[in-house]
Amino acid sequence: MAHIVLDSCAGRDGGREALEAAAIASLQLDHQITVVGDESDITSALAKIAHDAERLRVAHARDRCEPDMDAAEVLRQAPRNSVVVGLEIAARDPSAVFVSAGAPGLIVAGAQQILGRIPGVPNAALAAVYPTLRPHGPVSDLFALLLDVGATVECSGDDLVTFAAMGAAYAAKISRIDRPRVALLCNGHGISNAPARAREAHRRLLAARPAFEYVGCIRADSVTSGDADVIVTDGFSGDVLLRTLEGVAATGESLLRRAAEKFQWRVGVQMLSDGISAIREFTDWENYGGAPLLGFDRAVMVTQADSGRRAFLNAIRLGAKIDRLQVIAAISAGVAEFHRLGASPASPPDPEAT
Numbered sequence: 001m002a003h004i005v006l007d008s009c010a011g012r013d014g015g016r017e018a019l020e021a022a023a024i025a026s027l028q029l030d031h032q033i034t035v036v037g038d039e040s041d042i043t044s045a046l047a048k049i050a051h052d053a054e055r056l057r058v059a060h061a062r063d064r065c066e067p068d069m070d071a072a073e074v075l076r077q078a079p080r081n082s083v084v085v086g087l088e089i090a091a092r093d094p095s096a097v098f099v100s101a102g103a104p105g106l107i108v109a110g111a112q113q114i115l116g117r118i119p120g121v122p123n124a125a126l127a128a129v130y131p132t133l134r135p136h137g138p139v140s141d142l143f144a145l146l147l148d149v150g151a152t153v154e155c156s157g158d159d160l161v162t163f164a165a166m167g168a169a170y171a172a173k174i175s176r177i178d179r180p181r182v183a184l185l186c187n188g189h190g191i192s193n194a195p196a197r198a199r200e201a202h203r204r205l206l207a208a209r210p211a212f213e214y215v216g217c218i219r220a221d222s223v224t225s226g227d228a229d230v231i232v233t234d235g236f237s238g239d240v241l242l243r244t245l246e247g248v249a250a251t252g253e254s255l256l257r258r259a260a261e262k263f264q265w266r267v268g269v270q271m272l273s274d275g276i277s278a279i280r281e282f283t284d285w286e287n288y289g290g291a292p293l294l295g296f297d298r299a300v301m302v303t304q305a306d307s308g309r310r311a312f313l314n315a316i317r318l319g320a321k322i323d324r325l326q327v328i329a330a331i332s333a334g335v336a337e338f339h340r341l342g343a344s345p346a347s348p349p350d351p352e353a354t
Helices: 012-028 039-046 071-077 082-091 104-114 157-174 196-208 220-225 235-262 266-283 309-324 327-340
Strands: 003-007 032-037 056-060 096-100 125-136 141-147 181-185 213-218 230-232 291-294 299-302
Touching (some): 003 012, 003 082, 012 039, 012 056, 032 039, 039 056, 096 309, 141 157, 157 181, 157 230, 181 196, 181 235, 196 213, 291 309, 309 327
Parallel strands (some): 003 032, 003 096, 032 056, 096 299, 181 213, 181 230
């Protein structure tokens, strides 16, 4: 049984919907839940919300951080904020899952200070799912994994190969893919014009022959094809790509809606309305909860700043699944195995890398 530690100081309506999600989870799910925030405010709000008092606890965080403060400023001026207090609770419990819609930079910085790092992982990665045309694995998962999408903006070749090992281990567990196909995001089908970090990662992935299938480089215009189960890149490029995919989906929905307004025949309007609903359901990030922050010895789920009840509930469910399937242990084993195969920076150049 997972222990869900939920930050109630961020998300829609000032964190009110995070608290409501925790209350619903206490009634529907078989997990212990700790809500972190101002104890007085939480207790007062819970008096008006149906919940299971035996499953739901409250942990006090005395400091409130302003949204425009950077991570270093928050940790200095508001050291007992809900992110820090929640991560400290998670650090004491091996079954804990931390869920927050707080600033990703603060969550990453707090996790680096408080949680243990998986051996062999130099930096953490945020992993997000995105829809593809081709399904993945025996369960026909319609989503692939993209990492990093913002945790480590400046990446080395060592970061990229470690992200590949972590992403492959995650996909193997969550999507039940025996040998995940991993690709590097590049600016061409070849590696020659890629940055040095990507060329190094490409060489090492070819040389190691890991437990996953390295399929080489993939361009941004091919990421939705589904030819790779996991796509690896630096945090800056990953965040830009993810926002672009979200923007294209929103534009497509808007164009369909505009076309529907011009239809005169009722059947045509109905057909387009069904298409609009399908696109919205397929691309709505709240259906998938949050992005797991990989690289630490506890499960950490980062949701978007405007997350509502549905997003928090789905993040809680995904975090509990990560705990149940022992994904963190699998990632640790995957990284160790990758480095055991000799995928070190000192590996000799591979002729295929050119």
